[in-house]
Amino acid sequence: MTPAARLSAAIEVLTAIETQRIPAAQALKEWGTAHRFAGSGDRAAISGLVFDVLRRRASSAFLLDDDSARGRVLGTLRLERSLSTDAIAALCDGGRFSPAPLTEAERAALDSRTLAGAPAFVAGDYPEWLDAHLTRAFGEDRVAEATAMASRAPLDLRVNTLKTTREKALAQLAHLGAAATPFSPLGLRIPLAADARNPGVQAEEVFIKGGVEVQDEGSQLAALFSGASPGEQVIDLCAGAGGKTLALAAMMRGKGRLIASDRDKRQLAPIHDRLSRAGVHNAEVRAPKGDADPLSDIRASADLVVVDAPCTGTGTWRRNPDAKWRMRPGALELRLKDQAQVLDRAALMVKPGGRLAYVTCSVLPEENADQVRAFLGRTSGFAVVPPREVMAPLGERAEAFAAAARIADEGLLMTPRCTGTDGFFVSVLRRLG
Incomplete structure (x- = not known):
């Protein structure tokens, strides 16, 4: 043609x-x-x-x-x-x-x-009804932030340290122009021109053998910030297809107990093959069966519960641009209810001294800081881990990341404009006692 x-x-x-x-x-x-x-x-x-x-x-x-x-x-x-x-x-x-x-x-x-002279929602390419929400999030920067969310995303990969190292993976993917991501110590980035085809990464030997996974750098960082460690009991409560489950497994180095679950068992369908290819042997997948709670035996015993919460997905507009035009105000209201419910459920699983990592791929304050404040208001015994403490896994990169991200008392926000990632909010809460 x-x-x-x-x-x-x-x-x-x-x-x-x-x-x-x-x-x-x-x-x-x-x-x-x-x-x-x-x-x-x-x-x-x-x-x-x-x-x-x-x-x-x-x-x-x-x-x-x-x-x-x-x-x-x-x-x-x-x-x-x-x-x-x-x-x-x-x-x-x-x-x-x-x-x-x-x-x-x-x-x-x-x-x-x-x-020139275009309304903010036109210049920033988002539905008009979201203007008030994005104004809360970014103020006068909302057009610049939204414009970045309307750009094309690069192809990001996460190196699976259970199988290889970043140095080896970089060498194997050098012909695709892969380079190290600026913040994630596990990330590779393949830039894509406006009219470029996505490279066939799935056909590369390093992918076939489980050495790399497709995962945005922001998602990689969200998993790192959870602080999952070898020997812990970790629950991935909204595991979906398993992207963060795989990242958590690598952080645990095959030691400890990792349980992946999701309220929609259809979302879990790809996770078994992905775990096998990645060489994960300490993960258990629990799918719901009828009305029974597949995690009913987990009560105040988990070292870490990761809640990759259902959300509007506003942070992923670079990758799912048609979703923003199909989004309606009612969807936000439903997601806020879902988030509150899953946070309350997760809180019951965390042991004293344990952590609850709340993650969304949204930039909207209602789903992020507001949700954390509401949780703390109705749930005693939890406190937010200071965001700068959460960034510790980045080592020497932490200062540069802190200068780029939007940091608040309730957590930190990544955006395409500020951090070059998809939009992600991360808040880590510790159960006291």
Whole structure:
């Protein structure tokens, strides 16, 4: 397919997302099924452009003064891909499989319009109803923070120290441009250009043998900040597919007891194969069966309970841009209830002197500091571990991280703009006594 044909395909997919109200992944899959002639490179390029448009949906439409799929694509080519008006016009020549030529209004908009004067929610590319929440979180910096959350994320990997070292993994992945992450001592980062294909890391020998896992640096740091140690009893209460479970297992070096559970047993489906590939032998997976609590025997005995809480996922917008446009106010209310319930459940499992690590991939204060304060207000016997103490596993990197992250009494917040990671909030609480 020509670049112009890919552009037409992206417009077609975006139109389907809008008119059929379906997730981007589904729309792309259906397009690929209907256009089997498209090669893997074509599909990757179309997917990359579609997700870039979703990241910049509001600002690109504002730039072109056109909220159609075509208008948003043209605006994204200028804002995200930095193409000139002439370069965009060359792609839209009206030829076979190409978009129609630029209109005079489109050319004028590309030549003269900017985001100057755009409302914050437009310039920052987020739903208008979230403006008050992001103002609470970031104040006047909300546009800059949200713009960073609308950028494309790099590919981050975590080195599994049960199988290899970072130095060895770096050498094995040097051909992909892998470099050490700035804060996580276990992280590798592969930068991705705006129109680049994701490298096939899963086909690399070091991945197949369990030496690395795909995991954002922020998620790696959240696991490190929990302080899991060899010999402890550790509960991963919202384990899902097991990303943090694997990180905790490596921190424990195969010593101690690690239990992974989740209220939705379907989320746990991939965890067994992942644990096996990673060489984890001290982990037990407990899936719910009916109404019975699979962790009913754990009462005030755990050294550490990790709550990777259900949340709105606002911190992952770089990777899931269509999710932010499908998010509704009611979703936040439901998540706040879920978080309170899981925190109360986790508290019962922590032994005196033990720790409760509360983690979200959200940047919203209601899900983060507010939730911690509410928990402390209704639960006696817990105190927040000072964030600077929580950062101790970073060693000499701790000071640089502290200067980058947003630190409050209740915990610390990572954001794409400040720390170069996905958005993560971490609060570690210790049970007194």
